[in-house]
Amino acid sequence: xxxxxxLHASVEQKEILKGLNLDIxxxxxxAIMGPNGAGKSxxxxxxxxxxxxxxxxxxxxxxxxxxxxxxxxxxxxKGLFLAFQYPVEIPGVSNMAFMKESVNAIREQRxxxxxxATEFLKKAKEACKQVQLSLDFLKRGVNEGFSGGEKxxxxxxxxxxxxxxxxxxxxxxxxxxxxxxxxxxxGVNSQRDGKxxxxxxxxxxxxxxxxxxxxxxxxxxxxxxxxxxxxxATDVEKExxxxxxxxxxxxxxx
Amino acid sequence: xxxxxxxxxxxGQAIDDWLSPLRAQALEALGNTKWPNRRVESWKYTSLAxxxxxxxxxxxxxxxxxxxxxxxxNSLDLIFVNGKLQSDISLLSLPQGLHISSLLDASDKQQNxxxxxxxxxxxxxxxxxxxxxALAEDGLIIDIDAxxxxxxxxxxxxxxxxxxxxxxxxxxxxxxxxxxxxxxHGQGEQASLSTGFAEYDIGEQAYLEHYRLAMHTHQAIHIxxxxxxxxxxxxxxxxxIAYGSELSRMDVDIIHNGEHAxxxxxxxYLLGEAxxxxxxxxxxxxxxxxxxKENARGIVGDKAKAVFNGRIHIHRNAQKTLxxxxxxxxxxxxxxxxxxxxxxxxYADDVLCAHGATVAETEEETLYYLLSRGISRSQxxxxxxxxxxxxxxxxxxxxxxxxxxKPQLHSRFVEMEVK
Numbered sequence: 001x002x003x004x005x006x007l008h009a010s011v012e013q014k015e016i017l018k019g020l021n022l023d024i025x026x027x028x029x030x031a032i033m034g035p036n037g038a039g040k041s042x043x044x045x046x047x048x049x050x051x052x053x054x055x056x057x058x059x060x061x062x063x064x065x066x067x068x069x070x071x072x073x074x075x076x077x078k079g080l081f082l083a084f085q086y087p088v089e090i091p092g093v094s095n096m097a098f099m100k101e102s103v104n105a106i107r108e109q110r111x112x113x114x115x116x117a118t119e120f121l122k123k124a125k126e127a128c129k130q131v132q133l134s135l136d137f138l139k140r141g142v143n144e145g146f147s148g149g150e151k152x153x154x155x156x157x158x159x160x161x162x163x164x165x166x167x168x169x170x171x172x173x174x175x176x177x178x179x180x181x182x183x184x185x186x187g188v189n190s191q192r193d194g195k196x197x198x199x200x201x202x203x204x205x206x207x208x209x210x211x212x213x214x215x216x217x218x219x220x221x222x223x224x225x226x227x228x229x230x231x232x233a234t235d236v237e238k239e240x241x242x243x244x245x246x247x248x249x250x251x252x253x254x
Numbered sequence: 255x256x257x258x259x260x261x262x263x264x265x266g267q268a269i270d271d272w273l274s275p276l277r278a279q280a281l282e283a284l285g286n287t288k289w290p291n292r293r294v295e296s297w298k299y300t301s302l303a304x305x306x307x308x309x310x311x312x313x314x315x316x317x318x319x320x321x322x323x324x325x326x327x328n329s330l331d332l333i334f335v336n337g338k339l340q341s342d343i344s345l346l347s348l349p350q351g352l353h354i355s356s357l358l359d360a361s362d363k364q365q366n367x368x369x370x371x372x373x374x375x376x377x378x379x380x381x382x383x384x385x386x387x388a389l390a391e392d393g394l395i396i397d398i399d400a401x402x403x404x405x406x407x408x409x410x411x412x413x414x415x416x417x418x419x420x421x422x423x424x425x426x427x428x429x430x431x432x433x434x435x436x437x438x439h440g441q442g443e444q445a446s447l448s449t450g451f452a453e454y455d456i457g458e459q460a461y462l463e464h465y466r467l468a469m470h471t472h473q474a475i476h477i478x479x480x481x482x483x484x485x486x487x488x489x490x491x492x493x494x495i496a497y498g499s500e501l502s503r504m505d506v507d508i509i510h511n512g513e514h515a516x517x518x519x520x521x522x523y524l525l526g527e528a529x530x531x532x533x534x535x536x537x538x539x540x541x542x543x544x545x546x547k548e549n550a551r552g553i554v555g556d557k558a559k560a561v562f563n564g565r566i567h568i569h570r571n572a573q574k575t576l577x578x579x580x581x582x583x584x585x586x587x588x589x590x591x592x593x594x595x596x597x598x599x600x601y602a603d604d605v606l607c608a609h610g611a612t613v614a615e616t617e618e619e620t621l622y623y624l625l626s627r628g629i630s631r632s633q634x635x636x637x638x639x640x641x642x643x644x645x646x647x648x649x650x651x652x653x654x655x656x657x658x659x660k661p662q663l664h665s666r667f668v669e670m671e672v673k
Contacts, residue, residue: 048626051618076628088623092641101637102627109628141641142623158627 001026001197002047002067002166007058008222009046016042018222019058024166027194031208031233032201034219035241040201041085043219044170047199048082049075062166076102077109081164083155085171090142095154098142099124103161127160130190132183149180156187167191168199173207185210205237220244256289258306266388272365273357273391276372280387283378290381299561299593300532304500305475310419310447319413326654329409329437330354337412337420337448338392351402351432357393357423364395371395371425375453376481377536380505383479386421386451393423396436400429400457407435407463407652412450414442414474424452428460430485435463435652442474450478456488458512463651464492467659470499471529479505484544486512493650494521495659497666498529498558506535510544510572520646521550524663525558525590526670532561537579539572542602548579551646553639555586555670565597566607573604581611584639586670640667 004022008015016039024030034040046053047060049072060067067075090098103123104114115123124138131153143151152172159167172184188198188211200211208216208230216232217224218241225244226232266281290297319335330348333340339356348354355364376383398404412422428434440450448470456462462482470476476499482490496504508517523531537546546566554560564579583592596609617638624634643663650656 050622050626071631072622072625073628073630076626082626084623088620090620090623090638090641092643092645093637098624098627098629098637101629101633102624105628105630105633141645162627 001028001063003059003061005059005061007046007060008056009042010054010056011042011052015056016222017046020219020223022217022224024197024199026165026197027192028215029192029198029200029211029213031213031216032199032219033203033205033216033233033236035244036203038219039222040219041170044082044168044199044201047075047168048072048080073105076162076164077106079165081159081162081167083152083159083167083169083172085174087143087151087155089144089146091144093142094138095140095142096121096124096138099158099161102158106162123161127157130160131157131187133157148175149177152176152184153180153187156184160187160191165195166197166199168201170201171203172200173202173204181207182210205233208233218244256306259284259287259289262385262388269389269391271391272360273368273372276369277388280373280384284384284388287381287384296379296534296563299559300501300503300530302501305447308445308447308475310417319411321411321413324654324658327407327409327652327658329407332394332408332410334392334410334412334420334422336415336418336446337390337422339394349402349404349406351399352404352408352434353397353399354408355395357395358391360395364397367397367427368395368425371427371453371455372423373453375455375483375507375509376451376479377507380479382449382477382503383451383505386423386449390421390423390449390451394425396424396426398426398428398432398434401431402429403432404434407437409437409439411439411441412448414440414444414446414448414470414476416444416446419447421449424450426452427455428457428462430458430460432457433461433463437465437467437655438480439465439467439469440476440478441469442476443470443472445473447475448478450476452480454480454482456482456484456490458485459487460485461489462491464490465650465652465655466492466494466504468494468496468502468504470502471497472499474499475501477501477503479507481507481509482517483509483511484515484517487514488512489515490517490519491651492517492519493646494519494533495663496521496523496531496533498523498525498531498560501530503532504534506533507538508536508546509538510541510546513541514543515541516545517547519546519548520649522643522646522663523550523552523560524643524666524670525552525560526555526666527558528556529558530560534563535565537566537577539566539568539575539577542571542573542575544572544575544577546577546579549646550581551583551643552592553584553586553643553667553670554590554592557587557589559591560593562592562594562611563597564595564609565599566609568598568600568602568605568607570601573602575602575605575607577605577607579609582642583611583613584642585613585615586639636664636668640664643667
């Protein structure tokens, strides 16, 4: 599904990723943990195609194709989805119009007929209920005036509607209370079907109590420094990132 | 003195009707007016050259015009073609409390109403307002009795056609506790000149919902104004929609003449190709406890040029005024131009005022968000930039009008975007 090989990337001439490797097969859930500044969010942005990131070395293959060569919207249409840590507010564009446009762009790519307004509304209502947002949220401007938790749930709602093959969740747990965390986790779990893959980027182990990962990777100083199964997350929770050693700690503080 | 102005005065002096005594003052003022050039602040960014180059004859012919119905609006339509009223007012079934007459055949009583309004609310400083004073022979007097709530919107349309010059005037009085909706809608594409000025006296606790649709394009020159006087506790909700043409200019004055008056003024302008649009607004807080909210937003593409000058003047006596003015612009092209100037002039010490003006290009982060959901770049630009305008369209109290406008603004925007 996704193969990252020796990825080096920088932003404003500062190297953030320094030889990152990752191999994700269909149906797998990978958690990426690590201290602040390790490059976790950068990874999500680079995979989704955000501008301003310079890839100097390495390759990323997505379903056998060169991901880095694709435009942002092309990646999304081919099944990559990033749930943002800080989704932007777009007053004046209704959530509903935005999601309909998005769903139909992706359906077109798959050779499916666009949904009519009625068909879309039905699906949107279901997804809205699933993430426990009231239906008013469909009518409001995209993320406009939403609380932190509502924004995260809105991201999960989009994920459910877009049916991507690879979902990247960038700190979807940050700033959530326990109820909202469960809503997010249930949303993710409902989409696990043995084929769809997930990258869960998180600082804390908390979310992984609800979404059980197949693999956990510790990202520090731009590289995967340790990989293991779900128990690795529990170790990190107990002992912190201290085991990464002095070198990495310095980088992190810089 | 310019040739153009000289012939206006000559023609104005030749008119002999019941408005002549009222025109005298304007004619005198015009005689002392210098033709504006770029050194005159109020015309600094807008050239009058296209006007001087036009060869026009004062309108003599007036064809029948068919205007588009606005679904669900159910308006009382008053249609002018080249400044001449085509509608037969006597055929309209006017609701109780609403009196409409043409300037041409006003009764004595209506002339009295007109006398109290004509050039009384519109400040003298507007050059083309004076031209309109001198030359407007046709127009409307709309008088609404105290306590009358007029549900049916009054829609005034003026269509300019090729080679024609026209001047029309609208005078509206809302009695105390009255309410009404007035839509002024102008359109034209071919080489023409129209001036259209309206004066509104909004009585105590009266409410006016107002729309000005200045939809002149291409060679149709339009210069107009809306001037509102608000009495105690009066309320105004006004929306201006403007396209651009070779020369298009609007002057808006909102004057708080009574305490506790509330005014909301939204303006939207969408300009493409080599279009020009110039909006000058002045809010005068003469009395205390008034509220004003003004929001002007524009999108400028290609080689188009927008001018916004928004002034709020808070007089010494106008304590406890709340006034806000915001102008936001989006520039779609490097060749486009936006000249914006908000001005605050405050002489009272206990007031709350805010103003601001921005010119922006599309925000990368927002664009990225839409692209990351599979939406194409061109569609994302339409959604984002149009959303900025849509917000104000949705604030229009009349949803039928908003529904009618949305697809038009949208397709105009899409055209601007692709060029």
